[in-house]
Amino acid sequence: MKKYFILFALAGTVSATSFGQTEKETKEKKEVNEKKEMDEHKEMKEEKEHEEKMKHVMVPSAVKTSFSKNYPGTTAKWEKEGSNYEAGFKHEGHEMSALYDADGKMTESEMEIKIGDLPNSAIEYVKANYKDAEIEEAAKITKADGEVNYEAEVKGMDLIFDKEGNFLREQKD
Numbered sequence: 001m002k003k004y005f006i007l008f009a010l011a012g013t014v015s016a017t018s019f020g021q022t023e024k025e026t027k028e029k030k031e032v033n034e035k036k037e038m039d040e041h042k043e044m045k046e047e048k049e050h051e052e053k054m055k056h057v058m059v060p061s062a063v064k065t066s067f068s069k070n071y072p073g074t075t076a077k078w079e080k081e082g083s084n085y086e087a088g089f090k091h092e093g094h095e096m097s098a099l100y101d102a103d104g105k106m107t108e109s110e111m112e113i114k115i116g117d118l119p120n121s122a123i124e125y126v127k128a129n130y131k132d133a134e135i136e137e138a139a140k141i142t143k144a145d146g147e148v149n150y151e152a153e154v155k156g157m158d159l160i161f162d163k164e165g166n167f168l169r170e171q172k173d
Contacts, residue, residue, distance in 0.1 A: 059085050062104030070098065070106060108143045110151070118150050119165025129167075130154050 057078045063085045067076060076087035076098075084107065087098045095112040115123075115138045126135055137153040141160075148163040153173060160168045 057085070060102055060104070063100045063102065066100060066104035066106060067098065106144055108141055110139045110141045113138050113140050113150075115152075118152060119161065119163070121165030122150055122152055122159075122161040122167070123165075125161070125165070125167050126152055126154055126159065 057080050059078045067074075067087050071087075071089065071091055074089050074091055076089040079086045079088065081099065083102060085100045085102070087100070089096055089098075096109060098109045099107045101107055115135045117140075118135070118138050123135070126133070133154050135152045135154055137151075139151040141149040141151055143149070149168065150161040150163070150165065152159045152161070156173050158171050158173050160171065162168055
């Protein structure tokens, strides 16, 4: 009888422990799933807003003409950015964008680059000032006057650097 009592007590302890772990694991899984759902909802909302923004852009003919001269045979997706017009496109294997004023003057172009192609001092700045963050995307920006800047996207923010990699400013993506 003692043996049965010990076995019964032991079985109860194992069951209680297993139930506690299962309940904890279930709670953790639920939290992970809720976060995933929130992230997916946010992403879908942002994508929908982006699509809406693109649908309603009436691009002036001067802007389209200028773009066609700069990038012959290239098709662009247009967005309104303040008073300017931004063309997003692929050119010679690179993801690019070009920003035009309403008169068709290109104010800057941006070309996606590999993160390793950023100036070393820009990469070091991110490591020192944004600990535990990774550079998600990188780009080379060329202004109409030839000035070159670099952009590193970190935590949804664009960090702008000069051509040597010196930090200039942080701006919302």
